[in-house]
């Protein structure tokens with residue numbers, strides 16, 4: 001059954017607003033998605049009826065808040081099919097999830113001369129933390145390049161892998177190219193040499209299959225705000241045996257068991273990695289977002305987004321001099337492009353005056369831009385509430401912008 | 408030469424005839440298109456203004472206590488913004504450049520419309536011009 005796009009759009013209040021005197025066409029979903037009414041209400045309800053600190057007090061509100069927060073953990077667990085609830089660690093977002101692993105895994109398992117592999121198409125958040133860890137641990141930092149279609153060169157990856165490889169980190173979907181990387185295959189290759197794998201799922205968990213056990217991912221990181229949930233909440237999934245063997249990342253309240261001046265012992269998972277009062281409402285809002293997604297069928301969401309993507313590519317390529325970056329066999333949700341002789345900033349600015357929100361620049365992926373020999377692109381990124389009309393609005397606005405720019 | 412304030416007032420007046428941002432951008436683009444491209448030998452690494460999505464070059468000279476500026480960018484809108492700054496500042500005494508408050512940004516609403524977009528590098532350009540004016544006023548090379 002196809003999804004009812006009008007119904008979905010009516011669930012997202014912001015989509016009915018105007019920007020610069022035009023109805024909003026929101027195509028910056030890879031940066032952050034809009035929130036359905038149910039998420040907004042879950043957050044409001046928390047603050048108006050049961051706001052309280054969790055895991056500590058004996059009073060009624062605290063137990064309500066604790067239950068809602070922990071129920072959010074179970075909702076996330078089911079959404080990504082993790083084996084255990086305590087394998088779900090709440091963070092601020094993908095960036096913090098990756099930093100946590102880069103630090104704690106590095107401390108526990110990476111020694112001088114070891115190797116860490118990332119890709120040339122990773123977000124700075126999945127690039128720099130590993131580079132810093134390699135400096136700290138005197139390990140070697142290796143990068144898998146991509147080819148002219150925006151696909152990773154797996155034969156290079158194969159050669160980089162060795163018994164020295166401790167961990168491989170890559171994004172499932174690239175935020176700048178839209179490439180869907182062959183995650184399962186890459187994970188299996190890493191496991192053959194005994195390396196762990198972190199999947200940056202920031203751009204995939206809301207668009208494509210997201211089953212950590214089917215993937216056999218060791219770590220899996222994503223952000224609530226990119227999947228229709230609130231900002232400031234993210235998830236790190238880690239296999240129990242890794243998490244148990246890793247030292248804490250931050251310390252303070254919540255993460256301790258016994259504290260004395262001689263020695264402190266740590267709390268059990270997941271709290272070992274959740275120092276301090278957490279973002280209490282975050283998991284509540286995130287669970288509401290997942291509940292919302294669960295009212296739809298994921299196949300339908302994917303079919304809808306794929307159809308939009310294909311339509312978007314076709315319409316954009318009608319524009320003379322337009323070049324799309326990212327032509328992998330498998331693509332998701334991203335339309336990144338430039339038009340000959342036109343600066344991406346000018347185009348993005350003129351789209352904004354027409355109510356069309358896109359992002360321009362390097363999208364936190366300078367290594368990609370360097371490989372492509374450009375300094376940025378215009379990026380339209382899709383979500384489940386986008387429609388064919390949004391694509392048409394984008395194309396119409398581009399044509400008008402081109403006229404203004406003397407083309 | 409007109410004062411910095413008088414030149415700013417002219418810009419405020421120009422913009423008052425263009426209430427829509429779309430028209431304003433069209434105007435900025437036109438200014439950008441009209442501005443002489445910078446000669447290649449001035450497009451040096453040193454002249455690049457950092458902090459912009461587009462590449463901006465700002466060539467600065469201090470002649471007898473006056474600030475002389477040339478600029479270019481690969482973005483037409485940014486080039487138009489640079490043209491406004493050049494109109495206001497280039498050829499002015501360094502002390503005046505240093506002392507100038509850029510009221511035209513607030514009065515045209517440009518500060519609000521553009522400030523969210525750090526990307527355009529307007530603030531970075533102004534900082535560079537002011538820093539250069541300070542040197543020029545102090546007679547430093």
Ligand SMILES: Cc1ncc(COP(=O)(O)O)c(C=O)c1O
Nearest residue numbers: 093094095123125171175202223
């Ligand atoms: C692929 C990818 N990884 C990581 C991140 C960082 O996510 P966050 O800023 O939510 O931590 C992003 C966000 O742009 C992303 O697209």
